[in-house]
Amino acid sequence: MQFNSFSEFINMGGYGFYVWLSFGVSALLLVILLISSKADHQKIINNIAKQKQREDKLRQARELRKQQASSAQDEAEQATS
Amino acid sequence: MKSLSYRDAFFLVLKRDITIALRHRDDIINPLLFFIIVVTLFPLGIGPEANTLSQIAPGIIWVAALLATLLSLDRLFKSDYNDGSLEQMLLSPHPIFLLVLAKVVAHWLITGLPLIFIAPLLAVLLHLNEQSYGALILTLLLGTPVLSLLGAVGVALTVGIKKGGVLLSLLVLPLYIPVLIFATSAIDTASIGLPYSGQLAIIAALFFGSLTLAPFAVGAALKVSTN
Amino acid sequence: MKSLSYRDAFFLVLKRDITIALRHRDDIINPLLFFIIVVTLFPLGIGPEANTLSQIAPGIIWVAALLATLLSLDRLFKSDYNDGSLEQMLLSPHPIFLLVLAKVVAHWLITGLPLIFIAPLLAVLLHLNEQSYGALILTLLLGTPVLSLLGAVGVALTVGIKKGGVLLSLLVLPLYIPVLIFATSAIDTASIGLPYSGQLAIIAALFFGSLTLAPFAVGAALKVSTN
Amino acid sequence: MLLKGENLTCIREDRLLFDDLNVEINAGDIVQVEGPNGSGKTSLLRILAGLSQPYEGNVLFKQTAISQCREEYHENLLYFGHLPGVKGEMSAEENLSFNLALHGLDTSETHDDLAHVNLLGFEDSLASHLSAGQHRRIALARLYQSQAPIWILDEPFTAIDKQGVASLEQRFTEHAEQGGCVILTTHQDLLAISSDKVKKITLDYAFE
Amino acid sequence: MLLKGENLTCIREDRLLFDDLNVEINAGDIVQVEGPNGSGKTSLLRILAGLSQPYEGNVLFKQTAISQCREEYHENLLYFGHLPGVKGEMSAEENLSFNLALHGLDTSETHDDLAHVNLLGFEDSLASHLSAGQHRRIALARLYQSQAPIWILDEPFTAIDKQGVASLEQRFTEHAEQGGCVILTTHQDLLAISSDKVKKITLDYAFE
Amino acid sequence: MWKWLHPYANPEVSYHFTGRLLPWFSALAAILLSIGLVWALLFAPADYQQGDSFRIFYIHVPAASLSMGIYFGMAIAALCSLVWQLKLADASAAAMAPVGAVFTAIALLTGSAWGKPMWGTWWIWDARLTSELILLFLYLGVIALHSAFEDKNLAGKAAGILTLVGSINLPIIKYSVEWWNTLHQGSTVSKLGKPSMSLDMLWPFLFCFLGFAMLVAVIVCYRFRNEILARNSIRPWVRELVSARATHK
Ligand code: HEM
Ligand SMILES: Nc1ncnc2c1ncn2[C@@H]1O[C@H](COP(=O)(O)OP(=O)(O)OP(=O)(O)O)[C@@H](O)[C@H]1O
Ligand SMILES: Nc1ncnc2c1ncn2[C@@H]1O[C@H](COP(=O)(O)OP(=O)(O)OP(=O)(O)O)[C@@H](O)[C@H]1O
Ligand SMILES: [Mg+2]
Numbered sequence A: 001m002q003f004n005s006f007s008e009f010i011n012m013g014g015y016g017f018y019v020w021l022s023f024g025v026s027a028l029l030l031v032i033l034l035i036s037s038k039a040d041h042q043k044i045i046n047n048i049a050k051q052k053q054r055e056d057k058l059r060q061a062r063e064l065r066k067q068q069a070s071s072a073q074d075e076a077e078q079a080t081s
Numbered sequence B, C: 001m002k003s004l005s006y007r008d009a010f011f012l013v014l015k016r017d018i019t020i021a022l023r024h025r026d027d028i029i030n031p032l033l034f035f036i037i038v039v040t041l042f043p044l045g046i047g048p049e050a051n052t053l054s055q056i057a058p059g060i061i062w063v064a065a066l067l068a069t070l071l072s073l074d075r076l077f078k079s080d081y082n083d084g085s086l087e088q089m090l091l092s093p094h095p096i097f098l099l100v101l102a103k104v105v106a107h108w109l110i111t112g113l114p115l116i117f118i119a120p121l122l123a124v125l126l127h128l129n130e131q132s133y134g135a136l137i138l139t140l141l142l143g144t145p146v147l148s149l150l151g152a153v154g155v156a157l158t159v160g161i162k163k164g165g166v167l168l169s170l171l172v173l174p175l176y177i178p179v180l181i182f183a184t185s186a187i188d189t190a191s192i193g194l195p196y197s198g199q200l201a202i203i204a205a206l207f208f209g210s211l212t213l214a215p216f217a218v219g220a221a222l223k224v225s226t227n
Numbered sequence D, E: 001m002l003l004k005g006e007n008l009t010c011i012r013e014d015r016l017l018f019d020d021l022n023v024e025i026n027a028g029d030i031v032q033v034e035g036p037n038g039s040g041k042t043s044l045l046r047i048l049a050g051l052s053q054p055y056e057g058n059v060l061f062k063q064t065a066i067s068q069c070r071e072e073y074h075e076n077l078l079y080f081g082h083l084p085g086v087k088g089e090m091s092a093e094e095n096l097s098f099n100l101a102l103h104g105l106d107t108s109e110t111h112d113d114l115a116h117v118n119l120l121g122f123e124d125s126l127a128s129h130l131s132a133g134q135h136r137r138i139a140l141a142r143l144y145q146s147q148a149p150i151w152i153l154d155e156p157f158t159a160i161d162k163q164g165v166a167s168l169e170q171r172f173t174e175h176a177e178q179g180g181c182v183i184l185t186t187h188q189d190l191l192a193i194s195s196d197k198v199k200k201i202t203l204d205y206a207f208e
Numbered sequence F: 001m002w003k004w005l006h007p008y009a010n011p012e013v014s015y016h017f018t019g020r021l022l023p024w025f026s027a028l029a030a031i032l033l034s035i036g037l038v039w040a041l042l043f044a045p046a047d048y049q050q051g052d053s054f055r056i057f058y059i060h061v062p063a064a065s066l067s068m069g070i071y072f073g074m075a076i077a078a079l080c081s082l083v084w085q086l087k088l089a090d091a092s093a094a095a096m097a098p099v100g101a102v103f104t105a106i107a108l109l110t111g112s113a114w115g116k117p118m119w120g121t122w123w124i125w126d127a128r129l130t131s132e133l134i135l136l137f138l139y140l141g142v143i144a145l146h147s148a149f150e151d152k153n154l155a156g157k158a159a160g161i162l163t164l165v166g167s168i169n170l171p172i173i174k175y176s177v178e179w180w181n182t183l184h185q186g187s188t189v190s191k192l193g194k195p196s197m198s199l200d201m202l203w204p205f206l207f208c209f210l211g212f213a214m215l216v217a218v219i220v221c222y223r224f225r226n227e228i229l230a231r232n233s234i235r236p237w238v239r240e241l242v243s244a245r246a247t248h249k
């Protein structure tokens, strides 16, 4: 152990500001990077889920239109017959 | 319908432009990076002596700010012109100067403001005299809006011309020269500890002058360009 | 049909690009004017002392040349991309690197060459040491083609991106740094009467290196951007 | 009478496109400007919208020259040109909302409007990620909200599929019936609108 | 068999446009790619031309993957996209000459080609001074010289007037009869080509 | 020869494989870093010239060398993707770029913070410093290019080309800057009088270095897996995975 007291440790032989600035900023940047990388995972998964929902919606709209078209056709046929 | 007040119309356009910039985050980051890169090019071209650098630092920072603004200018109307949005805006039932003003304000918020935050960092890189930091910030704060406003006139005039990129700089740079001269002179004055309020007052005058006149000039120029 | 030799294809594209530039004479004049204006901004921003100026002259001239080239770069592919000509060129039965090379040569003839003619004049304005003129011209002659070639890679990468303007500078400027450093160092060395053939040799090496590699990188990049 | 062009003359590149043209457009009209490529259709439409000045002549909106009453005229005008005015960086919905809001229209029903132009499911896609036709449809969605009586549309059917063209034509009829007017150009035949309802202005000076 | 697409899959923006599509195009075919807006017609054409890579699958020209024989394929291909590839700064004639020369074609008869697309009298006008349709016609003039058997045309009729459309259709028929093939998209009906001569590829995955 | 690699070129396999590696990497990183940092901050001796400011060394040097190492890795990945058309190589390059940029930034920041007490200035235009700054620009260029393309596969290819061009350029930059510097100035600021490193300084340094390297591996793994998911979003295996994991609102 190089330091006798906590305050000495914080002071770092007069270089406290620079040492803690370096360690602090580095830790901050790395933690942000780590967390954002992890958080992206869920974000991407949610995006893909949303994508899937959108596709489902499209498919429904498509089916509805198909039904409408066929029923319209039926009507037209009935009208002619 | 038709109930949109001046204020609403202003904020509508402002919000739209800022949304687009945030969406395309590069729009904010890139002029900033350009600013930084240009500032770092000079030490590379000139040599690393701290003395020389600190002497020419105000000039370099301001020239770089000027060029960064210049390069970002064509975002102002060019893309709106190319996709027809500008036409639609000119056809909207609002005074044109209002919409123009909103676009210019958005442009400044996107490109001018970030420069002001990053400038002190670059000043460190160039060993700017410590007494000059205040003057640097103040001149940038008053000067960059002038750059956006005057630049808007230039873009508006060149927007209809294909490949107006470099012609624009020809039109705009001479207009920027007074700002450059007074701003660097203010910073130099500050570095030897003298008051620089005179120069600041002139820049402020330029600011208010261009704020009131430029939007109308831009409006007229746009009408000509889209003809 | 199909009888077009490599040489013919090269000259066909070269001639077309130069025709367009001559038609639109601004294309030649504007980078030149930008160069001049940037160089004259510095005495305004820094102050007129001859000593300081002559010391920083090589750096300023070279940085200005670099920025002028940068600003003129998007003429290289952007307009061809926007109107579909680029697509057509990629679909022509010629090797892409050949067409790319023709376009880059045209770009250099249009923007690089005029800079070399005007540079001595600006050197006078900045009180460049008289012994350095030869070095200035030689470095520009060997260096500006490198700027065009490396710049072409950057434009090719960003041409499909909306508003790539400032992103381009971010990509390209780091690549320009060696040229800047060796060129200014050659000029400085010349000013104290020492031989600068070492620096020149390196710039020449950069030139031949980029001449052989860049067209292929550009070709690959264009295929990606137009996808 | 909604809109009137008096003695309009247009010269481009020393070529006289039309000379002394008089146009009168009333509520309920559907006017198709016809003519081969390069006959001056776009030029005429831009003059009527006030985007270009004619070489000679005047455009009157309710008896006033449009340069005299610019803002009032623009409140009553919807213009759709060769370029659709859609920003690639915004989603379909954001584009439409902005366009509507700029003209003081209600932005609460953008969903329905987008459904009208068959963009359901693409509300949140960036416009630059859509196909040529879908891109133009975003701009056309405005037609389903617009309260402006005068519509000036330059080739609205470009890149639109058949079903889309049919529903647009139906919308034009509705608009005319509600007292508006539509001035349009197209090289296709109008199918859903009976030809006796369509007034035609034929430009063919250059080739006559 | 001139051109073949094997198991083509295309994904844009996470949307599957087509999946496992097989296309075979022989000499003499006129193929119309059909589908509503956004169904992937342009995407398919760009893949066939080699401008985009499919997510999966291959395009074969005379049994060879086109990435393997790029230059030979391009000698045999004429592609015309949404953008016409015409430079506004050059005159109509200069544009055409360049386009022809780039593909190794004869440039001595540009006058006749321009006459075919009704641009007589506009040879020396700058392309940017022409109307929307005239602008596209400059690019289309190449069709009257081209010796490439494979034509891929994305909405060639956009902005073209009726007479122009008719003469283009006639040119397509000629080309097919001479042993070429035409792959095109359009939202208009082909009028001058009898419908039994036209093969159709229908894309409507998204809306099926 | 490449056969053994083949299964790992399958996105699904590499997704699960990296998933299995992750906990091991994380544990190693945590252990090595906590030992190394505690040792460096508390037990390592102060430098006889620089005093306790020397402790910045334990971050600065690993960060600086990793910043260059990651670029090297990226260049190799880019080369693989261009030569063998490996889509996964693109994904890994994309995963590395932001990590490299952060480490470059850390090297710059800690260097500056060390320079202020040692050299009396936050920044000088020294060769090493300048080339590190340019490296940061290269990283930022790659990242910006990545984010500018919407299609991630295209983005990967474009960024790959840029990475390769940059990697050819990097030695030239380094050389030029060094040369430029010695030519202009006889070193006005005395560079670090290189202490022959004693063992009780070397050990904590080794722990820190390996710890940071492991941390890089962890973060790159996370990002790599994200890239794989985003690029394969329509694959059935991704769809299944998503329906199991999506948070429903
Ligand atoms: C912004 C400022 C600085 C930057 C960008 C920087 C950058 C670098 C780089 C790139 C390396 C090479 C790492 C490697 O080769 O693996 C390095 C190593 C090193 N730096 Fe710095 N540095 C900076 C400031 C400082 C300061 C102020 C000191 C000390 C007074 C310092 C001390 C060292 C030491 C001791 C090494 C290891 C040298 C060796 O063994 O090769 N650095 N730095
Ligand atoms: N640049 C792009 N980025 C992402 N997605 C795109 C892009 N271009 C097109 N798409 C998507 O691909 C789909 C098909 O587009 P494509 O241009 O092939 O359609 P199209 O059939 O040619 O339609 P149109 O008839 O409107 O021309 C669109 O729905 C769109 O969602
Ligand atoms: N920007 C311009 N500068 C000079 N002349 C122009 C310009 N634009 C058009 N012209 C000329 O005006 C004529 C008419 O153009 P206009 O765009 O009005 O035609 P149009 O009827 O809309 O044709 P299209 O059916 O092709 O759209 C053209 O023949 C052209 O010569
Ligand atoms: Mg028209």
Ligand SMILES: [Mg+2]
Pocket: D131, D132, D133, E041, E042, E043, E154
């Ligand atoms: Mg299409």
